[in-house]
Amino acid sequence: MRFGHFDDSAREYVIERPDTPLPWFNYLGTDGYFGLISNTAGGYSFYKDARLRRISRYRYNNVPFDFGGRYIYVRDNDSGEFWSPSWQPVRIPVDDYSCRHGMGYTIIGSARSGIRTDTRYFVPPGENLEIWDLTVVNQRQTTAGLSLFGAIEFALWDAQDDMTNFQRNFNTGEVEVEGSVIYHKTEYRERRDHFAFFACSEATAGFDTQREAFLGPYRGWDDPAAVGSGATTDSIAHGWSPIGAHQVKLSLQPGETKRVVFLLGYAENPTEEKFDPAGSTVINKRRVTPVIDEYSSVDRVDAAFSALAQEWDRLLGLFQVKTPDVAANRMINIWNAYQNMVTFNLSRSASFYESGVGRGLGFRDSNQDLLGFVHMAPARARQRVLDLAATQLADGGAFHQYQPLTKRGNDTVGSNFNDDPLWLVLAVVAYVRETGDESILDEPVVYENAPGTEQPLLDHLVRSLEFTLGRLGPNGLPLIGRADWNDCLNLNCFSDEPGESFQTTTSKDGKTAESVMIAGLFCAAAADMVDLARHIGRLDLAGVYAAARTAMLETIEGPGWDGEWFVRAYDDFGHKVGSAECDEGKIFIESQGWSILGGAGLSNGMAQKALDSVARHLATDHGIVVNQPAFTSYHLELGEITTYPPGYKENASIFCHSNPWIMVAETKVGNGDRAFDYYRRICPAVREEISEVHRAEPYVYAQTIAGRDAPTHGEAKNSWLTGTAAWNYVAITQAILGIRPGFDGLEIQPVLPTSWAGYTATRVFRGVTYEISVSRSTPGTSNSLTVAGRAVESTTIPMPGPGVERVTVAVAL
Ligand code: GLC
Ligand code: GLC
Numbered sequence: 001m002r003f004g005h006f007d008d009s010a011r012e013y014v015i016e017r018p019d020t021p022l023p024w025f026n027y028l029g030t031d032g033y034f035g036l037i038s039n040t041a042g043g044y045s046f047y048k049d050a051r052l053r054r055i056s057r058y059r060y061n062n063v064p065f066d067f068g069g070r071y072i073y074v075r076d077n078d079s080g081e082f083w084s085p086s087w088q089p090v091r092i093p094v095d096d097y098s099c100r101h102g103m104g105y106t107i108i109g110s111a112r113s114g115i116r117t118d119t120r121y122f123v124p125p126g127e128n129l130e131i132w133d134l135t136v137v138n139q140r141q142t143t144a145g146l147s148l149f150g151a152i153e154f155a156l157w158d159a160q161d162d163m164t165n166f167q168r169n170f171n172t173g174e175v176e177v178e179g180s181v182i183y184h185k186t187e188y189r190e191r192r193d194h195f196a197f198f199a200c201s202e203a204t205a206g207f208d209t210q211r212e213a214f215l216g217p218y219r220g221w222d223d224p225a226a227v228g229s230g231a232t233t234d235s236i237a238h239g240w241s242p243i244g245a246h247q248v249k250l251s252l253q254p255g256e257t258k259r260v261v262f263l264l265g266y267a268e269n270p271t272e273e274k275f276d277p278a279g280s281t282v283i284n285k286r287r288v289t290p291v292i293d294e295y296s297s298v299d300r301v302d303a304a305f306s307a308l309a310q311e312w313d314r315l316l317g318l319f320q321v322k323t324p325d326v327a328a329n330r331m332i333n334i335w336n337a338y339q340n341m342v343t344f345n346l347s348r349s350a351s352f353y354e355s356g357v358g359r360g361l362g363f364r365d366s367n368q369d370l371l372g373f374v375h376m377a378p379a380r381a382r383q384r385v386l387d388l389a390a391t392q393l394a395d396g397g398a399f400h401q402y403q404p405l406t407k408r409g410n411d412t413v414g415s416n417f418n419d420d421p422l423w424l425v426l427a428v429v430a431y432v433r434e435t436g437d438e439s440i441l442d443e444p445v446v447y448e449n450a451p452g453t454e455q456p457l458l459d460h461l462v463r464s465l466e467f468t469l470g471r472l473g474p475n476g477l478p479l480i481g482r483a484d485w486n487d488c489l490n491l492n493c494f495s496d497e498p499g500e501s502f503q504t505t506t507s508k509d510g511k512t513a514e515s516v517m518i519a520g521l522f523c524a525a526a527a528d529m530v531d532l533a534r535h536i537g538r539l540d541l542a543g544v545y546a547a548a549r550t551a552m553l554e555t556i557e558g559p560g561w562d563g564e565w566f567v568r569a570y571d572d573f574g575h576k577v578g579s580a581e582c583d584e585g586k587i588f589i590e591s592q593g594w595s596i597l598g599g600a601g602l603s604n605g606m607a608q609k610a611l612d613s614v615a616r617h618l619a620t621d622h623g624i625v626v627n628q629p630a631f632t633s634y635h636l637e638l639g640e641i642t643t644y645p646p647g648y649k650e651n652a653s654i655f656c657h658s659n660p661w662i663m664v665a666e667t668k669v670g671n672g673d674r675a676f677d678y679y680r681r682i683c684p685a686v687r688e689e690i691s692e693v694h695r696a697e698p699y700v701y702a703q704t705i706a707g708r709d710a711p712t713h714g715e716a717k718n719s720w721l722t723g724t725a726a727w728n729y730v731a732i733t734q735a736i737l738g739i740r741p742g743f744d745g746l747e748i749q750p751v752l753p754t755s756w757a758g759y760t761a762t763r764v765f766r767g768v769t770y771e772i773s774v775s776r777s778t779p780g781t782s783n784s785l786t787v788a789g790r791a792v793e794s795t796t797i798p799m800p801g802p803g804v805e806r807v808t809v810a811v812a813l
Contacts, residue, residue, distance in 0.1 A: 001692040006685065006699070007100070011312070011334050013699040015039045015099040018087035021695035023066035023352055025720070026101040027342045028130055029123035033266060035130055036350060037106045037121055039099035041086035042069035043352075044155070045130060047194075047266040049405050050349045050356025054159035055196050055266055056152050060355050064088075070121060070132055070152060070264070073227045076113060077145040077249070082227050085110045085117040089221040101699065103312035103338055105305070114140035124295065124304035125311055129265025133301050136260070138252035146252065149227050150262040151245040152198050153211065154184040160357040173242040175209040176283055177234075181292060182209055182244040189281050194268045197288060198244030201261035201296035205249040206232035211241035259298050265291070315341070315376045321737065323759040325676075327685035330699075332732060335685070339700045339725040340372030344380075346721055347404075353703075353718040360401040360410045363388060364485065365723060367423035372726025374434045375741075375764075381431050386445055389424060389460045394447040396421055396467030400482075400503075408449050414504060418471060418481035419518050421464035425525035428461060429532050433741040436766050438536055462541065465529060468522045469548060475559035475570060476551075477514035478522060482506060483639075484515045485658075486590060486626070488650035490639025491571050502640035514570040516560040516578075516591040523549050523556070523598025535743040549599070556600040565613040566591040566600070568627075571637050578627070585638070587617050588627045593661025596668055608669050614662055615674065622714040623654035623682040624662055625707040647710025654705040656682050656724035660731035667735040667751035670781045675736050676753040679728070690714065701725050739763055739772065745796045748811050750774055751781050758813070769806045770797065776813040786810040 003024075004015035015024055023038035034050070036043035043066075044058035058068050071089055075082035084090040086108045087097060094110035105122035120133040138144040156162045156169050176183040180203060184196040208214035208226055213235030216225025224245075226232045232247045248260055267288040276284035294300050321332050347365055350356035366388055374381040391402045391409035398420040399409025409415075432438055441461075444454035471479040480491050482503060490502045491513035497505075526549035533541035560567050568578025568588035575581075578588040592610045601607035618624045630646030631638070644651035659682050666675035680686045682705065688698035696702040696716035703718035734740040738750035739761060746765045752758075758775035774783075785792040787809050792798070800807055 001690070002688055002698075003691050004099075004698075006330055006688075008330060008334065010100070010102065011316070012100040012102040013335075013697075015101070016097070018094075018097050018099070021692065022719075024099075024101070024697045025352055026106045027346070027720075028104060028106070028121060030104065030341070030345060031126065033123050033128040033130065034346065034350070035121075035123065036352065037070065038066050038352070039101070039108070040066065040069070040088035041071060041084075041108055041119075041121075042066040042088060044069070045264060046159075046350065046356065047128060050346075051159050052157065052405065053194070053266070054155035054157060054162060054356070055264065057155040057162065066352065068153060068221065071150075071221060072117070072119060072132070072134060073149040073151070073224070074112070074115060074117060074136070075147040075149070075227055075230055076115070077147055077230055079113075080228075080230065081113065083112050085119060091222060103316075103334075104308050111139065114138065115144060115146065120305065122305060122308055125307050127265075127291070127295075127304070128267065129263050129291070129295065131295060131301055131304070132262040132264070133298070133305075134260045134262070135257060136250065136252070137257045138254060141254050143254065144250075144252045146250045147205070147227075147230055148248045148250065148260055149224070149232070149245060150198075150200065151214065151221075151224070151243060152264055154186070154196060154242045154244065156186050157192070159355075163357075171239045173237045173239050175237050175242050177207060177209065177236070178285070180204045180246065182207060182246070183283055183285075184242055184244065185283055186242065188274070188283065193271050193274055194266060195283055197263070197265050197267065197292065198246070199263040199265075199292045199296065200246040200248060201298075202248045204246045206234055206247045208232045208235045208245040209242055210235040210237040211243045214243060214245045261296055261298065261301055263292060263295050267291075317762075318375055318764040319733065319762070321733075321759060321761040323737070324756050325680075327680065327683050328732060330685045331683060332729070335699045336372075336701075336725060336729045336732075337376065339720065340369070340729055341376060343721050343723075343725045344369045344373045344377070344384075348721045351718070351720045354721055360403040362401050363391070363398045363420045364400075364417070364423045367427035368723045369726050370427045371430050372729040374431055378431070378435045378437075382435075382437070382440055385424070385427055385431055385440070386443060386457070388427075389445045389457055390447075390449055392421065392424065392447055392460055392463070394453065396463030396470075398424070412504070416481040416506070416510070417483055417487075418468070418479055418515065419484040419521055421467050422518070422521050422525040424464050425461050425528055428457065429528040430741075432532065433743055434765075436743075441536065461529060465522070465526060465545060465548070468518065473512055473514035473570065474574060475514055476555040477516060477560060477570065478518040479510055480513045480515040480518065480569060481510060484518050484590075485521075486517070486641065486650055488640035488644070489569065489577070490641075491569060491577070491637065493639045494572075494636050495639070496636060502643075508572050512570070512574055513572045516556060516567050516569060517594045519552055519556050519560060520566075520591060520594030520596070520598035520600060523552050523600065524594065526552070527599060531743065553598065553600050556595050556598070557604070557606060560591070560595065560600070561606060565610040566595040566606075573637065577638065584629045584631045585627045585641075586629065587613060589614065589618055589624055589655075589658045589662065590626075593658060593665050596665035597661060602668060607665065611662070611665060611669060611671070611674070619678070619681075620654065620708045620713070621681065622705050623656060624659050624678060625652045626650055626655050626658065627652050630707065630709040645710070647707035647713065649704055652707040652709050654682065654707055656701055656703060656705060657722055657727060660724070660727035663731040664735040667738075670751060672736060672751040672781065673753045675731070675751060679732055679736065682724075682728075687716075701728060737761065741765060742796050745799045746770055747796045748772065748774075748785060748809065749781075749783060749795045750811065750813060752776060752813065754779050766799070768800060768804060770809055771806065772809045772811065774811040774813065778813060781813065783811050783813045786812070
């Protein structure tokens with residue numbers, strides 16, 4: 001069952017009814033100002049940091065689940081009837097409802113009693129404000145007397161404090177009102193130099209800034225007293241809960257259309273120019289007024305919206321494909337690329353499941369996110385990699401997280417997730433392959449943010465690899481530390497204290513528990529390093545890491561092999577985890593994927609055997625689960641993974657992030673059919689048809705899908721911010737379609753499903769547009785390239801000479 005449809009030419013998902021199983025949401029903003037918006041206009045906004053600069057308030061885990069947002073009310077002044085065009089919060093039925101989520105914007109439209117409204121929500125590129133661009137049409141035969149109300153509840157900046165520190169916060173709220181602008185200025189008199197504003201393009205009939213005055217005592221957003229009575233009260237908030245609410249009165253002739261613009265924004269003043277007049281407590285509005293005036297013009301609003309669309313034309317135009325699979329096309333050309341960008345911007349900080357007050361940016365997460373968007377924003381990728389490397393520890397280890405505002409490593413979570421530093425190698429090498437910019441390797445970068453410790457970035461990569469080699473366990477496999485990619489496989493934790501963090505508690509010396517997954521990841525990173533070192537003429541490094549990798553591959557194929565698949569780990573007692581010997585958790589996905597991605601078992605049949613075991617034991621119709629059998633009871637020696645009920649999260653759910661590793665591994669053994677079959681099992685656009693089971697958005701990946709042991713098998717959770725986005729993009733574009741950046745040019749080596757006759761693609765690589773057409777005449781995977789009409793010996797397209805902007809490539813399989 002579907003709740004909407006894809007409109008590919010508009011690059012939109014069109015939701016056709018408001019009561020989706022979960023809030024189906026979208027993001028606004030790409031630079032500093034961000035918002036989350038659901039299909040019923042729920043959500044909130046913040047400036048740069050979802051915790052420290054929260055602009056509007058949102059109550060997580062609310063009832064209904066998604067409640068509070070950018071609410072507009074329409075009141076028929078003749079009948080007194082009112083409703084919400086976004087259905088929520090009033091929830092009176094509306095006709096012709098649609099929510100169009102697009103690239104950085106959302107349009108919610110509906111009609112009731114002959115009054116049609118469409119509201120376009122977006123953040124103009126480069127501005128710190130969001131626009132609610134409301135178009136109202138009187139479709140009646142008679143004149144309509146209407147009141148429109150636009151309302152927002154302000155957050156008192158620090159979202160964590162805002163939810164907890166009421167003894168103070170009910171006293172501090174302050175606002176100013178000038179014309180059609182409400183300014184939220186709590187704490188501006190003292191140490192803050194920023195304020196928020198909520199403006200309306202029209203002369204208003206009234207306003208409210210105190211929540212209780214607008215809603216009325218004992219009433220909620222679903223039935224505001226001021227909307228019911230048709231009159232705001234011009235209340236001024238002194239403490240309690242400052243809001244912004246505007247009332248606009250309209251008289252519309254039959255067929256008449258009117259546009260009303262609401263602006264919610266954020267502004268800063270230099271400390272010495274905060275007040276006007278100086279010495280007063282009145283906000284200096286000289287900087288912000290011109291911006292508000294500018295965007296109160298609908299022409300300017302339209303121009304900003306076009307600019308946003310053009311930017312997405314450019315970004316998405318960098319890589320477009322036409323394959324025989326509609327769902328794959330949708331994801332590659334539009335939604336997967338879009339999700340990659342959003343995930344890069346926000347890491348794991350703010351979604352409807354990540355409250356914005358928790359995590360900073362993950363070290364491993366950000367490095368992996370980069371793989372999905374480096375071709376769209378290479379300059380930002382470069383900066384991100386350098387920021388991440390600057391938090392690396394001198395011993396090669398890494399802080400697990402860092403704070404984007406300060407760009408410093410996060411001490412509270414600390415380090416010793418022993419996979420972390422290896423992802424930096426993958427990210428840097430991906431950046432150099434994409435851009436050809438080797439200068440980044442010489443860039444001086446500090447360790448632990450400490451001035452004076454600068455070393456070339458290349459040295460950071462060497463230390464990342466050495467970190468693993470310096471921490472090998474009894475079997476010669478890498479020690480796991482607090483955890484590897486699977487945050488919940490905590491082999492040194494042994495926690496029996498309720499509430500203790502599994503990620504930051506370590507009870508063991510950590511000298512025994514080992515990870516086969518890290519071993520595979522090391523081999524992949526070492527292979528990247530060897531290629532890089534050869535490319536830049538550092539044969540010394542190439543030699544060292546080629547040898548280290550060979551030795552590690554032997555270890556994986558030795559103590560890392562269980563007979564039918566790769567072992568997952570060794571625990572603190574030296575017992576196998578993920579082995580036929582175990583009662584539960586006999587086989588895990590991560591070590592199958594990474595051992596093969598690192599190159600293990602490719603020449604001796606182990607890889608094929610392991611993948612067959614994955615197909616037999618882990619693959620379900622809804623994707624590949626983390627482990628089988630699921631853990632049914634708590635194991636002190638395994639940690640958080642065994643705290644989740646069977647089938648959820650790290651305990652045997654389909655943790656989507658890890659599925660593409662198997663897809664890539666399948667292409668390494670030449671099995672395009674299986675790779676693409678796995679791709680489709682978790683592909684949101686394919687799962688659209690079973691939205692009543694999947695429940696999350698059909699246009700973006702979610703972190704998990706409940707596994708076969710769960711009573712809700714097939715149900716997705718934690719949509720949007722997940723490494724799944726980048727990795728699926730890598731799997732489909734680089735492994736299955738086989739278009740991948742190489743140091744010396746674009747490589748093309750497709751491993752397609754046998755039913756495909758081919759595909760075409762346009763890929764911009766280092767400023768050159770490649771028009772690629774692939775056609776298959778044999779079932780195999782070997783291919784030959786014809787570039788600009790001439791046969792090429794290898795699978796790499798040589799970089800064209802200067803001045804060449806377009807290259808045609810024919811690939812025959
Ligand atoms: C979460 C974390 C990620 C981790 C994964 C598996 O997505 O953000 O770092 O690898 O869970 O535990
Ligand atoms: C929990 C989650 C895991 C996440 C970790 C860190 O353990 O299960 O997915 O990575 O928290 O936030």
